[in-house]
Amino acid sequence: MRRNSLRLRLVAGGIVAIMIALAIAGGALVVVFERHVSRTLAQDLDVHLKQLLANIDVDPQGKLVLTHALVDPRFADPLSGLYWQVGDDHGQSLRSRSLWDSVIELPADRLSLGETHQHEASGPGGQRVLVAERAITLSADGKPVTVRFAVAEDLARVSEASSAFAKDLSIALVLLGCVLALATWIQVGVGLRPLVALRCGVADIRAGRTRYLPSSVPTEVRPLVEEVNALIDGQEHEIERSRGRAADLAHGLKTPLAALAADASRLRERGERDIARDIEAVGEAMGRHVDRELARARVRGRARGGSATSATVKPLVGSIVATLSRTPEGAKVRFENRVANDLCVSLDRSDLAEVLGNLIENAARHAAGCVRITTDENRPSLVVEDDGDGIEPAQLLRVLERGTRLDERGGAGLGLAIVQDVLDAYEWELELSKSRLGGLKATIAPRSAVPKRPNPSAKETVASSISPQRA
Structure with a gap:
């Protein structure tokens, strides 16, 4: 296609619009997916936190004890990305094996009893972790003890899931873009088909196979067809008037030329042969010009009149x-x-x-x-x-x-x-x-x-x- 092609412009514009739309949609889907994974992660932490609350107790000596190990095996795997830790207001603390010798740095905020807080914090090895924590009061030998429970999970899971989703999504969006680009090409071709019909109609008019453009065209193109047909009518009338004037002029010169030829004959009879020959040469040249104009006036209408001739x-x-x-x-x-x-x-x-x-x-x-x-x-x-x-x-x-x-x-x-x-x-x-x-x-x-x-x-x-x- 040429650079100034209307089809190229429409297809290029459509492809650019498709690319922009798919890029925006892809980015929005990745954000939505990341939020969904974060909510799922928060829900999982809440479940782990409830399990931790059910398995922590205070013995008669006031020490914190883990009555039963948590179900998820990642708590026992060092630096697995899933951690828990418990501390009371007397400085006692318990940690999951997965923390190894590290401690989750919790913010120094005051928790309302029974209220769960979720926030990001720094975990082992500088990991960014999402923490769910809650404070409750336990009884030790009849004395109340405030215990702070925290469960955390590495946020790299969210990033990895988002990256994998973005990779799969990009492949799907590329395939979708190709399909939409092909659909755009077909749509533009179908949309421009009336213009192709108009071009063929103009070619038929030039070849003399028809006189007007067809009127059975889409509504958007019909005003153009009507204007072109009106222009053809105007040109036909103007050509007809011009042919008539040329024919009238040529016929009007016939009589003076005949008179000139008669004068040349009389001069020849009188012996003025040279003058007669010159006049006859001029008359013949003018006659040929008149014949040519008559031929041109006759052929212009017939060749473009729209009727088949042979x-x-x-x-x-x-x-x-x-x-x-x-x-x-x-x-x-x-x-x-x-x-x-x-x-x-x-x-x-x-x-x-x-x-x-x-x-x-x-x-x-x-x-x-x-x-x-x-x-x-x-x-x-x-x-x-x-x-x-x-x-x-x-x-x-x-x-x-x-x-x-x-x-x-x-x-x-x-x-x-x-x-x-x-x-x-x-x-x-x-x-x-x-x-x-x-x-x-x-x-x-x-x-x-x-x-x-x-x-x-x-x-x-x-x-x-x-x-x-x-x-």
């Missing part, structure tokens, strides 16, 4: 050849119509006639004796070639310039300009190259069927991407 090629070529054979230049050459009988192309018949008429007329003008119309076997195309002198490779680029002619046989040099205008409207292209007959080979084909040449030289085929416009 034309059978061979009968049309036969009609053009029959017409050109009656002209002085066409009568001197032999036309070979080798187009397949059933060949059809996706161009309007009149537009195709405009293209082939110009190409075949040019070929007849420059041919020595033969003009051949055929197709390319390797791709859908039409080929017009002649056996004339052809064009030098160095001149191919020049002949593709607007109004340029390499001979002096008259004309305004706009034949190929008209051809290219028609082909552009249908997304076709024109190629000029050397013919096997010896002359020029002109090939027209759909733009998608034209092979790409990375570094064409002057001796190779020159494609119409250089704006081919010549006589």
Whole structure:
């Protein structure tokens, strides 16, 4: 995906949001788990404290004694992490074997009788332990003795449990993040599918397969579709008005040009041949310009009008050849119509006639004796070639310039300009190259069927991407 891709932005934003949410959720779960373990630890200490209270007594001599060992074996394991100690107000004390020679440093606070306190303290080896302690009064030989009971457990258990939980949780969150990222990718793809449909709709409009974008789109996209369709309507109306004005202008020039031709004929009859020839040359050039504008005005609407068009090629070529054979230049050459009988192309018949008429007329003008119309076997195309002198490779680029002619046989040099205008409207292209007959080979084909040449030289085929416009 490209850096400015909307899909990339949405997916990246979704993944970032997922990572932030999972990180916050993971941290919160670890805190909740740690609190849960701490509460469980406190409850266990309370149970141990009650067992200790039940098994401590004062003998007749006033000494503290442990009547029964506590159940949990960790109390007998040195530095096991679970400890107890008992002391009275006369300085006597008892400790679990797990404390070994250490003492739990209890805070110097006063405990209310029967009340349990829980707090952190320093245990053996500098361990941080959670302590549960309670003070009660026992009777020794009829005298009351205040005894302080304390049970402690190493808090490393909480840290270890939290670390293990965090490790397991991180693996689960990574897997969950991957699943959510995939779901985000799918969701973004589904969400952007209407935009893909719009792109295809615009491509159909450009190709002439339809005139408007489809209206069956999601509610959020419908305003955009309506605006685009309204824009297309406005452009169609503006193009239609422009075509009409161009056609009116071109038709309006026809009558003055006819009058100019008549004046040139009268001057020729009077003997003013040079002036008549100059006027006829100017009139012919203006006529070619008018013809070109008429062709452009006609083809703009038809190629983009949305209706499917096609034309059978061979009968049309036969009609053009029959017409050109009656002209002085066409009568001197032999036309070979080798187009397949059933060949059809996706161009309007009149537009195709405009293209082939110009190409075949040019070929007849420059041919020595033969003009051949055929197709390319390797791709859908039409080929017009002649056996004339052809064009030098160095001149191919020049002949593709607007109004340029390499001979002096008259004309305004706009034949190929008209051809290219028609082909552009249908997304076709024109190629000029050397013919096997010896002359020029002109090939027209759909733009998608034209092979790409990375570094064409002057001796190779020159494609119409250089704006081919010549006589």
